[in-house]
Amino acid sequence: MNIVWFSVLSLLVGVATGYGAVGFRYLIGWIHNLAFLGQWSHEYDANLFTPASIWGPLVILVPVAGAVIVTFLTRNFAPEARGHGVPEVMDAIYYGAGVIRPVVVxxxxxxxxxxxxxxxxxxxxxxxxxxGSAIASTVGGWFRLAPWQRITLVAAGAGGGIAATFNTPLGAVLFAVELMLPEVSIRTFMPVAIATGMSTVLGRKYLGDQPAFLLPDNFPSLHADFGWMAEFVLLGVIVGVAATLYVRAIYWSEDILEARLKNDYVRHMVGMAFVGCLFYGFMLTVGHYHVQGVGYSTIQAIINGELAGGLLLGVLFTAKLMATSVTLGAGASGGVFSPALFLGATLGGAFGTVVDAVSVMPVSMVPTFAMIGMAAMVGSATGAAMTAVVMIFEMTRDY
Structure with a gap:
């Protein structure tokens, strides 16, 4: 297929991926509102704390019920749908000629x-x-593309999905370049850019043009001069160690749970019962579920300066680390990027409380160091440093 028709096909993949991302977001909202609030609606703002569930303490069983359904789906139809998805896509690109089964969609x-x-x-x-990658791979199979073209289309689908979901077109292109494309040239870069741009347009049309996180008007600014270099380096070292712990904790949890709980249903249900107890415990003690779901409401609260206690931020970091590692180790289906943002925000925010204690700054630096921690954690945990930096810029619109 020549470059012109391949570009047209990339545009169509961008359309399909954009609508897929919008539908996925709506589906999450519908399930969340039904499961926690008993409401039939897809309207769900993850940046706002979920109100106390109508089920009271029985909300602990909500993720357990979800675990049963998810295990049934992954065991019987697509085992590769377990986990967070990116490694499976990379495996298909580098070892499988870009072939991903359509049922995965x-x-x-x-x-x-x-x-x-x-x-x-x-x-x-x-x-x-x-x-997005599975959609692109399926389209590539329909048109019997050459392996390099199908792989490029898979990378374009991945970038398109990121762009539409997070409203980060530049970061999405970098994500595809850093992690997905075995070759970077005009023939591979252009289709990724086209698909990403198209999916961004659709995402903004249906999900809005607002950034993922809104910065308050009084957000503290930090001039990156050499006077702050020591703090940056120290935070980078701390986050690097924490990111290593984060990645290893997921694998440790998976190994331990699989060794001790052989049955897939039992393992997943036990893991989700632990997570349910954890987030219900936060509701009882501090008034919010905090560690359930993507965790954007907690990140937004830290950026707003509403969560600035070093001890609480440290507890939230530890709880989220345990919740995410157990969730994925037990067999759930979901990503590691959002938990990494949460971990970076809480760890960076806790570091900011120490800076506040020893500095003479007129305002708290917790929100600023939380944002720095987010980029550092994502870059360190995923190995995509440039993607992390650019995506945090785009997710906050603070350049």
Whole structure:
């Protein structure tokens, strides 16, 4: 297929991926509102705290019920839909000529939406990467593309999914370049850019043009001069160690749970019961579920300066680390990007409380260091440093 028709095909993939991302977001909202609030609506703002569930303490069983459905879907239809999705896409690109089964589109959409919507401590970026890639791979199979073209289209679908979901077109292109494309040239870069641009347009049309996180008018500014270099380096070292712990904790949890709980249903239900107890415990003690779902409401609260206690931020970091590692280790379907943002925000915010204690700044630096921690954690945990930096810029519109 020549470059002109291949570009047209990339545009169509961008359209399909954009609508897929919008539908995925709506599905998460519908399941979340039904599972927690008993409401039949897809309107769901993840940046706002979920009100106390109508089920009271029985809300602990909501993620358990979700675990049963997700396990049924992944065991019987698409085992590759377990986990966070990006490794499976990379495996298909580098070792499978870009071939991803079409059934993954449906199963991953349902399994991840149910996991996230019922409170599993995972993100939505990994699923939409796999969903967008599966759509692109299916289209590539229909047109019998050459392996390099199908792989390029898969990378374009992944970038398109990220762009539509997070409203980060530049970061999405960099994501595809850093992690997905074996070759970077005009023939591979242009289709990715076209698909990403198209999916961004659709995402903004249906989900809005607002950034993922809104910065308050009184957000403290920090001039990056050499006077702050020591703090930046120290925070980078701390976050790097924490990111290593984060990645290893997921694998440790998976190994331990699989060794001790052989049955897939039992393992997933036990893991989600632990997560349910954890987020219900936060509701009882501090008034919010905090560690359930993508966790954007907690991140937004930290950016707003509403969560500035070093001890609480440290507890939230530890709880989210446990919740996410158990969630994925037990067999849920969801991404690691959003939890990494949460971990970076809480750890960076806790570091900011120490800076506040020893500095003479007139305002708290917790929100600023929380944002720096978010970029550092994502870059360190995923290995995509440039993607992390640019995406945080786009997700906050603070350049």
């Amino acid at each position: 449906i199963v991953k959409s349902l399994a991840s939406a149910i996991s996230i919507g019922t409170g599993a401590s995972v993100g939505r970026e990994g699923p939409i990467v796999q969903i």
